Amino acid sequence: MPINAQILDNPKSDRVRRITDLTRAKGRERSGRFLIEGPQAVREAVAWRPDIVQDLYVEVAQALEHPRIISSTLEKIVEQSQDATIYVHRCTGEVIRQISKDAQGILAVGNARAMHTGPEDLELGERPQIAAFWQVRDPGNAGTVIRAADAAGCDAVIFVDDCVDALNPKVVRSTVGSLFHIPVLRMGTEEFFGWAADRKLDVWAADVYGTERRKPESLPQVLANVDSVTSGKAVLFGNEARGLEPAILEQCDRIVSIPIYGKAESLNLGTSAAVMLLSLAMAGRETI
Amino acid sequence: MPINAQILDNPKSDRVRRITDLTRAKGRERSGRFLIEGPQAVREAVAWRPDIVQDLYVEVAQALEHPRIISSTLEKIVEQSQDATIYVHRCTGEVIRQISKDAQGILAVGNARAMHTGPEDLELGERPQIAAFWQVRDPGNAGTVIRAADAAGCDAVIFVDDCVDALNPKVVRSTVGSLFHIPVLRMGTEEFFGWAADRKLDVWAADVYGTERRKPESLPQVLANVDSVTSGKAVLFGNEARGLEPAILEQCDRIVSIPIYGKAESLNLGTSAAVMLLSLAMAGRETI
Numbered sequence: 213m214p215i216n217a218q219i220l221d222n223p224k225s226d227r228v229r230r231i232t233d234l235t236r237a238k239g240r241e242r243s244g245r246f247l248i249e250g251p252q253a254v255r256e257a258v259a260w261r262p263d264i265v266q267d268l269y270v271e272v273a274q275a276l277e278h279p280r281i282i283s284s285t286l287e288k289i290v291e292q293s294q295d296a297t298i299y300v301h302r303c304t305g306e307v308i309r310q311i312s313k314d315a316q317g318i319l320a321v322g323n324a325r326a327m328h329t330g331p332e333d334l335e336l337g338e339r340p341q342i343a344a345f346w347q348v349r350d351p352g353n354a355g356t357v358i359r360a361a362d363a364a365g366c367d368a369v370i371f372v373d374d375c376v377d378a379l380n381p382k383v384v385r386s387t388v389g390s391l392f393h394i395p396v397l398r399m400g401t402e403e404f405f406g407w408a409a410d411r412k413l414d415v416w417a418a419d420v421y422g423t424e425r426r427k428p429e430s431l432p433q434v435l436a437n438v439d440s441v442t443s444g445k446a447v448l449f450g451n452e453a454r455g456l457e458p459a460i461l462e463q464c465d466r467i468v469s470i471p472i473y474g475k476a477e478s479l480n481l482g483t484s485a486a487v488m489l490l491s492l493a494m495a496g497r498e499t500i
Numbered sequence: 501m502p503i504n505a506q507i508l509d510n511p512k513s514d515r516v517r518r519i520t521d522l523t524r525a526k527g528r529e530r531s532g533r534f535l536i537e538g539p540q541a542v543r544e545a546v547a548w549r550p551d552i553v554q555d556l557y558v559e560v561a562q563a564l565e566h567p568r569i570i571s572s573t574l575e576k577i578v579e580q581s582q583d584a585t586i587y588v589h590r591c592t593g594e595v596i597r598q599i600s601k602d603a604q605g606i607l608a609v610g611n612a613r614a615m616h617t618g619p620e621d622l623e624l625g626e627r628p629q630i631a632a633f634w635q636v637r638d639p640g641n642a643g644t645v646i647r648a649a650d651a652a653g654c655d656a657v658i659f660v661d662d663c664v665d666a667l668n669p670k671v672v673r674s675t676v677g678s679l680f681h682i683p684v685l686r687m688g689t690e691e692f693f694g695w696a697a698d699r700k701l702d703v704w705a706a707d708v709y710g711t712e713r714r715k716p717e718s719l720p721q722v723l724a725n726v727d728s729v730t731s732g733k734a735v736l737f738g739n740e741a742r743g744l745e746p747a748i749l750e751q752c753d754r755i756v757s758i759p760i761y762g763k764a765e766s767l768n769l770g771t772s773a774a775v776m777l778l779s780l781a782m783a784g785r786e787t788i
Contacts, residue, residue, distance in 0.1 A: 260763070360771065365761025393763035432782035473653025473781050475548065475681035479774065483648065486771045487778050493761050494720035494779070 355386020
């Protein structure tokens, strides 16, 4: 339970500069570390993955004789972190804000390499449910879909092909802690289809249009079939603007679309993922 | 098909100032008009509610001898608007950007009073599905839930008690056109429950916790019951941070929660609304 005796009060110090550097991809690559901002994300990291949290930075009020952590919420997170070997640094508000405008008084530095899960590391149960995303580019969307997959009880998230870095601070923040609940893997497109085949998982494409030869099945019809909803599968979602390419759709075992009953043209990626994954989870769990 | 012969090129003109004023609630109240920004929202307004669109402002490139609308997408929207009596003003990019940073070359001014639907104006079918939101405050959330209700084929959206103004430009933009597909009403809390009773609609609360006396029913169990999903109802969602007050939950006929299977703590309001409304719609349409 190491707590730094000194209060960090120099926003221009080398340490602060090095942490701020983690907001950039290059900084994360160079150091093998990443940034976790704000009470929700830090709390979930400390609770579920204390092994990957290295340092915790928390804001103290200095006006008092004895500097005190600025709120009981943050105090609790620091207490929780003391069960693990997490080094706690008390900082001035100025230092915290210099590192991140989204810290709300607390941030942590995590070990990026320890967060890594390789395809061979993933242990799956009998009827695994995987959420896969092809070329998801927007950090906010990436966070939202990880959260949706977590809520639906998926076994893992796979980012396929050229996706945003899951350790981008915006992604971490948008997952509201789900990044520390569920493994997130990266694979190339062919690697993904090969991996699914090895694991005997069907790949379902979530897609509105399908291809010229194959129209999508409608989700409510799929939900009515017990075998469908309980089978082991990976549901693959496309890029937020362009969806899935025909060549990829052709490789999928099924194509399933969410029906739209009103005049709305489409759902966004985050909403589609939540509706599809939670509908399948609800139907699957009710029928087992 | 009136097109202003003159190109508006003065970002400091009175007209530009008056339009910019519509980004503020006071400006909208004073003038009875509101702002529609960006190609998607303007296109949907022109397509579905040309009666409420008064003026259309579109960016032209002036470098050429004959000023031309900057893209074929915008050109098409202007063409479509010519079937209705919408006054088209060609503007410089500077003028458009002065009014809105989110216009992407096109914006429109709508008639706020003509957008108003009163409780007595709403004609409902036999088994209406209404989406109601109590104290939704965030413009982005408000837009997202209107879009979800539209996608689920709801008959109307009701903003209950103190909600964000549905004609706030951020709300309009976040609905991606759904604001022009589905009526959005405002009611006080007691007015809402009275209106639902008059129309013989059950009110369902979408709520994770319920009250001390009443635990929520789980959505998948509700979905399995044909009578439930096809009955006429209004589903009421709470404030994004605080949910629904116990006193309001007690007034509802049923309390229904979306199950969470993973470690995620909760779903955000937009996601909850999409999952609940689309699940009910899918189950209802499949069983009729």
